[in-house]
Amino acid sequence: MRIIFLGPPGSGKGTQAHLIANKYNIPNISTGTMLRQTLTRSTHKSYELHKNIMHTGDLVNDEFMVQLINTRINQNDCRNGFLLDGFPRTILQAKSMKQCKIFVNYIIEFFASDSVIIDRIAGRRIHVGSGRTYHIKFNPPRNYGLDDITGEILTTRKDDHEEVIRKRLSNYYQHTEPVLDYYREESKYKKMKYFSVDGNRDISKIYKELINIISS
Template sequence: MILLGAPGAGKGTLSDWLLERYNIDTIVVGQLLRNEIVKGSRLGLEAERTMRAGGLLADEVVLQVVEPALAAKKDKDWILDGFPRKASQAVLLDKLLAQTGDSLNFVGSLKVPDEVIIDRIADRYIHLASGRTYNLRFNPPKVAGKDDVTGEPLSQRPDDDALVVRKRLEGFHKENDPLLAHYGQNVHTFEGRTSKEIWPGLVDALSSEFPRLPTRTLSKRAGIV
């Protein structure tokens, strides 16, 4: 499955909650790219320049991390977070899945007002090593400034600057309609101002589509039920 939505719409948070509830894997493209940045690879340097400027990476650059990640998850249930972001990438994803014999069974689209996203990102912190995302108001860590799992310090992303966020939102709106049109009636739309508002509808839709999707022991974090 894939979750589509603007930067800061809650894709990472909802993906984390889905992983806690269901026996599925995740592919977080942004985290894969940040790993390359930390390594200082050629791909990472290019990604860092583009992300700091609020731009979208070229399709062939993103494919360098998406293709091996999908291959590693073959025959497993997974959430793809952060790809595709435009119709041309959706076409590439279709081709990749056709080559591996996998299929895309669920497309979720998150609709959150821009002004909410801009305020939310100002309070967003991440655990760099894992990509776990927190928000000081809506989804705070148990201990201020510390990752819930490792206890390591949290930090803000360099592309979470307000001006960069506005530019990223402009780019998102330009590309999103053609992307949704590519998937057509297969798109499930979820609206809300917070991830907690969106969560029940997302779970209901998944339960309806995949009643046999295996679950884990349910998490009590953030009131998830």
């Protein structure tokens, strides 16, 4: 089972990717998480450049991303399938996947209003040491601004500030929406199914719809 989740940041795809990957016992490959882990570990100048690009809401270049994903998909745990969360983000990346003979069964688009997206992302708080995530409105910590387990101070990612969120949304509409058109057309002729899911709704309702889609 090979699945791609596409949609703007904050549309709910990350939450659902975690749930679906656990249910079907396949790796959840989040490009955002992979980039942050890879770039944090490296001191190479090009990696530092990509790190700065991420923090300003711009896109990391296609060649770097394709190389990163190809390496990950070729690992043993992906033999029985995988879920790509947020990749491909450009037409070139989508076509590169096809050239590399990386085919998928489901393309699932998440959509949500900009106001909902900004509210979700700007309210997110992170415990750096563990990666635990909170939200000041939807999932607040027991003590304001502090991690439930360690009591350490929570932080806001640099790319979670509103001005950067708006830049990320602008990049999504410019570069990634054409990818949706590409896959809609591909799904007419290839053995893949394309679905759109309303990410404005409650998590449980979205999850139930996804299960119905994948099980059909």
